[in-house]
Amino acid sequence: MNCTAPILFAELSARPGLAETLKFQATGLVVVFGALALIWVLLEIMGAIFRQRSAHKIVLPAPSSAAACPDSDEFPAGVVAAIAAAVHITLRGQPHQITSIKASKNSSNWAAEGRREHFSSHRVR
Amino acid sequence: MIQNLLDFYQTTGFSQLTVPMLVMWALVGVLLYLAIAKGFEPLLLVPIAFGALLANLPTRGMITVEETSPGQYQSATFEMETEVVETHRGADGEIAGQKIRVIKVEGGLYDFLSQGIKLELIPPLIFLGVGALTDFGPLIAMPRTLLLGAAAQAGLFITFLSSSLLGFTSKQAASIAIIGGADGPTAIFLSNKLAPELLGAIAVAAYTYMSLVPLIQPPIMRLLTTDKERKIRMKSLRPVSKLEKLIFSLMVMIICVLLVPDATALIAMLMLGNFLRECGVTERLVKSAQNEIINVLTIFLGTSVGITMSAQSFLAPATMKIVLLGVVAFSISTASGVLMAKVMNLVTPKNPVNPLIGSAGVSAVPMAARVSHNEGQKYDSGNYLLMHAMGPNVAGVIGTAIAAGYFISAFGG
Numbered sequence: 001m002n003c004t005a006p007i008l009f010a011e012l013s014a015r016p017g018l019a020e021t022l023k024f025q026a027t028g029l030v031v032v033f034g035a036l037a038l039i040w041v042l043l044e045i046m047g048a049i050f051r052q053r054s055a056h057k058i059v060l061p062a063p064s065s066a067a068a069c070p071d072s073d074e075f076p077a078g079v080v081a082a083i084a085a086a087v088h089i090t091l092r093g094q095p096h097q098i099t100s101i102k103a104s105k106n107s108s109n110w111a112a113e114g115r116r117e118h119f120s121s122h123r124v125r
Numbered sequence: 126m127i128q129n130l131l132d133f134y135q136t137t138g139f140s141q142l143t144v145p146m147l148v149m150w151a152l153v154g155v156l157l158y159l160a161i162a163k164g165f166e167p168l169l170l171v172p173i174a175f176g177a178l179l180a181n182l183p184t185r186g187m188i189t190v191e192e193t194s195p196g197q198y199q200s201a202t203f204e205m206e207t208e209v210v211e212t213h214r215g216a217d218g219e220i221a222g223q224k225i226r227v228i229k230v231e232g233g234l235y236d237f238l239s240q241g242i243k244l245e246l247i248p249p250l251i252f253l254g255v256g257a258l259t260d261f262g263p264l265i266a267m268p269r270t271l272l273l274g275a276a277a278q279a280g281l282f283i284t285f286l287s288s289s290l291l292g293f294t295s296k297q298a299a300s301i302a303i304i305g306g307a308d309g310p311t312a313i314f315l316s317n318k319l320a321p322e323l324l325g326a327i328a329v330a331a332y333t334y335m336s337l338v339p340l341i342q343p344p345i346m347r348l349l350t351t352d353k354e355r356k357i358r359m360k361s362l363r364p365v366s367k368l369e370k371l372i373f374s375l376m377v378m379i380i381c382v383l384l385v386p387d388a389t390a391l392i393a394m395l396m397l398g399n400f401l402r403e404c405g406v407t408e409r410l411v412k413s414a415q416n417e418i419i420n421v422l423t424i425f426l427g428t429s430v431g432i433t434m435s436a437q438s439f440l441a442p443a444t445m446k447i448v449l450l451g452v453v454a455f456s457i458s459t460a461s462g463v464l465m466a467k468v469m470n471l472v473t474p475k476n477p478v479n480p481l482i483g484s485a486g487v488s489a490v491p492m493a494a495r496v497s498h499n500e501g502q503k504y505d506s507g508n509y510l511l512m513h514a515m516g517p518n519v520a521g522v523i524g525t526a527i528a529a530g531y532f533i534s535a536f537g538g
Contacts, residue, residue, distance in 0.1 A: 012535055014294045021289050025282040028531050035384050035527050036275040036520060039377055043268035046376075050369055 075101060138183035145436030149181040156333075165336030169309065169427050173329060176235075176431020177439075188235040188432050197322055198438040201239035201429075203232025239429040242317055242324070247426045248310035249390040254419025255310070255522070256374075256398025257411050259490065263515040265373050266362035269469065270482070270513070274520025276465030277486025278528050280305035280458025288450050293443075296320050299532040301447050304331045305454025306525030307338070307489040311391060313430065315529045319536055325433035326444040330451035335489045341452070342459050342484050342496050349463045350480045354470075355504040357479040359513050370403040381527060388530025395522065455487065462486030462517060478513070485514040488521035 012024050075083075083101055134140055153174045160170035179187055190200045211224035241247040264270060281302045288298035300316035300323055312331040316324045334341065347355075378396040382389050398414050401407045466483035481501050485493040494514035501510040 012295045014296070016289065016295055018286075021286050024535065025286060028282050028285075028528065028535075029279060031385070031531050032278045032524050032527050033272075033275045035381060036271040036524055038380055038384075039523070040268045040271045042376055042380075043265055043271075043373070046369060046372060047265070047268065047363075050366060051363070054366075 141183035143436065145440050146181040148440060149177060149434065149436045153178045153181070156329075159333070159336060166332055168423055169332045170336060172424050172427025173332060173431040173434075176428035177325075177329075177434040178431075179235075179428075180432045180435040185233075187233040188239070189233055190435055190438075192437075198435070200433050200435075200438075201232075201236045201243060203230055203236040205230050235429060235432050238425050239432070241422075241425055242313060242429050243321075245314060245317060245390065247422050247429070248314035248317075249394040251310045251419055251422050251426065252391050252394040252526075253398040254414050254422070255490070256395040256400075257402045257414035258419075259395075259399060259402075259519055259522070260515070261370060261373055261399060261519055262365040263362055263512045264517075264519050265365045265369055267513065267516050270478070270516030271520045271523075272469065273462050273465050273478075273483045273486040273517035274488075274522075274524040275486075276483070277458040277462040277488075277517070277521050278306065278524045279461035280454045280456070280487075281525075281528050283457050284450055284454035287453060288446075291446055291450070293446075294320075296536050297323055299536060300327055301450050302454055303327075303525065303529055303532070304334065304447075304451040305458040305487070306521065306528060307331065307335050307455060307458070307487040307493065308522060308525040309335060310426075311488075311525050311529045313426070314391060315532060318533055322438070323443065323447065325430060325439055326447045327451075328430040329434065330448050334451055334455045335492065338487075338489050338492045339496050339499075341455060342487075342493065343500055345456055345459045346463055346481055346484050346497075346500055349460060349467075352504065354467070354480050355501060356508065357470075357477050358505070358508050359479055359482075359510070360476065362512055367403060367405065371400065374400040374403065377523060381523065381530070385527050385530030385534060387533035388526045391526040391529065392523070395526070458487045459484045462521075479508070479510055482510055482514040482517055485516075485518040486521045486524070488518065488525050490518050490522060491515065493521070494518040 012020065016024065080101065084098060087096065087098060156170050156174035156177070159165045160167040160174065188200055189202050190198055191202060193199045205227055206229040207225045207227050209223050210226050212220055213222040213224075215221040284305050285298050285302040288301045289295065293301060296319035300312075300320040303312045303315045304327060306312070309328065309331050313324065313328050316327040320327075374396045378392055381392040398411075401411045401414060462483035462485065463480050464483070465486070466478050466480035470477045470480070479497075479501060481497045482494075485497045487493050494511055494517075497514035498509065498511040501508045
């Protein structure tokens with residue numbers, strides 16, 4: 001709908017005086033602050049409602065604890081967290097505990113896993 | 126034969142070259158250098174610079190520029206050949222209306238492409254793409270940063286006063302002041318409405334300062350903050366659900382349109398783009414808005430702005446004043462944001478904000494937020510301010526659009 005609102009906030013002349021300009025500026029700042037403050041208040045209310053809703057949801061216990069890993073001192077915390085997350089996803093949330101993390105030496109496990117995936121994706125006649 | 130050669134010379138473009146045109150070539154060189162060698166806003170500065178070069182070449186079939194009054198130039202006009210098909214007369218015999226058939230339309234390429242700016246089509250459509258690219262999550266998670274976006278608009282209003290004192294009319298002063306918002310499409314939208322004669326200079330100043338954010342803002346940020354303040358670590362942002370983001374888009378649009386109807390075109394398109402992004406079922410539309418639409422329009426917007434920068438209209442004392450006032454507006458906006466963050470810390474000392482994110486209240490998205498983050502990392506390498514700074518940054522976009530709407534309301538654009 002086309003709104004033909006009257007010109008608000010005092011019609012400023014082409015060459016306004018200082019007092020007129022200051023009044024115009026103050027009104028402008030009030031409009032901008034008012035609009036954004038109103039959005040702020042509404043967002044706070046919305047946030048409170050959504051936080052309350054999520055608090056009601058059942059929180060499942062974390063199935064693994066990277067902090068419990070005894071060998072984690074030799075790895076940066078970020079690496080331990082990434083490995084713990086990968087294990088959690090691979091085991092699809094089954095209860096588990098990481099007891100140690102060690103670097104594999106001369107291991108061909110990755111290559112073996114790749115071959116297994118490759119072959120399992122084909123039907124061997 | 127010599128006479129023939131001289132006659133031929135007169136038909137070439139060389140005979141029409143002037144010294145001011147060559148000065149503009151040098152300016153084009155600077156803009157291209159900043160864009161290509163320094164990487165400052167290349168997506169905009171390259172088309173603007175290219176358009177400016179075309180404006181200062183004796184082109185044909187590109188754009189029409191007419192001097193409407195001494196020193197005032199009107200560009201992108203085209204001629205229409207028409208014939209009257211039907212005339213309606215009122216009871217008093219006066220002509221009440223006419224039906225006209227357009228026989229021929231004549232104009233250069235940019236006489237038509239520039240209508241995208243003149244008719245105020247391109248800036249709102251660019252906002253559609255901006256909305257589709259923007260994640261309002263950080264702002265929703267920490268809504269008090271809206272105040273930082275609002276505070277940064279103080280630069281606009283203070284510059285309005287300075288511009289008036291320097292002899293610009295109210296409409297021109299408003300158009301210059303909006304540079305402080307560091308929002309290119311809004312600056313173009315407003316100046317086209319209120320002061321089209323200054324469009325080229327304002328657009329160039331706005332985009333140049335946006336590209337110079339990493340150079341202009343840090344000294345001001347350092348000047349206004351202490352070492353301890355720069356090291357403030359803020360609480361992690363809570364995750365924001367899809368539903369919250371959808372409600373946000375609709376809510377902001379409704380509030381802004383109700384409050385400042387003149388900002389509708391900008392705000393509505395911004396929030397439409399964002400709603401498409403967040404609803405999750407319009408993937409193809411979002412991709413178009415984020416890529417093809419915004420990219421195509423950016424080329425036409427940039428070159429259409431650049432092509433208004435002919436030497437006769439750009440090399441005027443007013444342009445220098447605009448460039449100076451632009452940097453004043455930008456600096457005050459930056460300072461206001463930082464100072465507002467400090468005030469907020471006085472009010473809520475238990476949950477402080479790092480004042481460095483206050484400077485992101487100017488809406489140069491996401492460069493201003495990146496500057497806040499980089500500055501913070503200089504003093505505490507483990508302090509990640511980027512997502513926190515995105516809150517005031519996108520609040521600044523909304524704030525600048527509201528301020529533009531206010532100016533249009535006040536001057537009846």
